[in-house]
Amino acid sequence: MNNFLCPKCKGHLRVGDHIIFKVKNDLKQSALLLLSPQIGNYSSVKHPSFEFNQGEVLEFYCPLCNATLKSDIHPNLALILMKDEEGKGFAVYFSKVAGEHSTYETDGESVRVTGENAGLYTYFKVGDKFKKYL
Ligand SMILES: [Zn+2]
Structure with missing residues (x-):
């Protein structure tokens, strides 16, 4: 089982079969959003009162x-x-971005790319910036 951690406090974000985030939409409304710990599974769980549109950039905390x-x-x-x-x-x-499927896993040397929209952000260099979190 893979664990998922906050880069700042190193707290565990994975509980059971979900990774738990606090998110804010364009209207600055806050909510909890649950994502799958399986890379490439873009299903999410939220309370129905929290709404956002496809293409909206959510802030994750x-x-x-x-x-x-x-x-x-x-x-x-x-x-x-x-x-x-x-x-x-x-x-x-x-x-x-809501509805955009792109995920990148890196150990600082190689990058594994997942998701049908992953081509949007392939130009970045991750190595040195990631190493400071190890
Ligand atoms: Zn934290």
């Missing part, structure tokens, strides 16, 4: 320390950390 999860490599990408069963660390970048 750590529900534990409230830190923004925005990455410094692209304004549309969020960053969390993943640790696999052997304890190896990866950075996971994913699109904050």
Whole structure:
């Protein structure tokens, strides 16, 4: 089982079969959003009272320390950390744009790209920026 952690407080964001985020929509309404820990599974769970439109850029926050999860490599990408069963660390970048499916996993050397919209953000360099989180 892979664990997912906040890059700031290193708190566990995965509970059971969900990764839990605090998000804000364009109207600055806050809510909890649950995503799948399976990379490439873009299903999400939210309360029906929280609404956003396809194409809207959501802001993602750590529900534990409230830190923004925005990455410094692209304004549309969020960053969390993943640790696999052997304890190896990866950075996971994913699109904050509702309906956009792009995920990048990197160990600082190679990048694994997932999602049909992943071609939107392939020009960035992740190596050195990720290493500071290890
Ligand atoms: Zn945190």
